[in-house]
Amino acid sequence: MHPCPRCQSRAKCSHADCYTRQFTFSFIITYLSSLRPLVAKAGRIVSEVMILKVTLERIYQKPQASGFRVLVDRVWPRGISKVNAALDLWAKTIAPSTELRKWFGHDPEKYPEFKKRYLTELAANPDLPDFIKTLKQHEQEPVIMLYGAKDETHNQAVVLSELLKTK
Numbered sequence: 001m002h003p004c005p006r007c008q009s010r011a012k013c014s015h016a017d018c019y020t021r022q023f024t025f026s027f028i029i030t031y032l033s034s035l036r037p038l039v040a041k042a043g044r045i046v047s048e049v050m051i052l053k054v055t056l057e058r059i060y061q062k063p064q065a066s067g068f069r070v071l072v073d074r075v076w077p078r079g080i081s082k083v084n085a086a087l088d089l090w091a092k093t094i095a096p097s098t099e100l101r102k103w104f105g106h107d108p109e110k111y112p113e114f115k116k117r118y119l120t121e122l123a124a125n126p127d128l129p130d131f132i133k134t135l136k137q138h139e140q141e142p143v144i145m146l147y148g149a150k151d152e153t154h155n156q157a158v159v160l161s162e163l164l165k166t167k
Helices: 025-048 098-104 108-124 128-136 156-166
Strands: 054-058 068-071 143-147
Parallel strands (some): 068 143
16 A cells, blocks of 8 residues: 555545545445446447447358348349348348449449449438348347358448448
């Protein structure tokens, strides 16, 4: 224990700046209990913010983890049966439009423009709030976004997951 700066006592004293009083067990308990209303308020604020654990997975790969599985392609992936896909949701209305998908053609050089156009489509999409609401209902488990593209870094699932992290 450090001595009190005023009286040099190593025992408890009544001075406000006494080091011994600051670090006693009762002081710590009192201090922590005074924080309880702030912690409760922060908990309410955090619970209102959507915290999703989103992972991306190619639908052609063997499932890596369990969770709420969402296919975010407009077109059903070739060679995958609906039983083997084990989907919880097929969000084809959230996927890029056919025109945008064909224009993009999974060309990495077009990705920045694709991302901009897709985000514009999503902003105007009336199904987006319902999609987000559905994901909020499953925020306790990991959300696995499935896509069919070969390129794992330049596709609509990447754009969508980035958008969800900001919502």
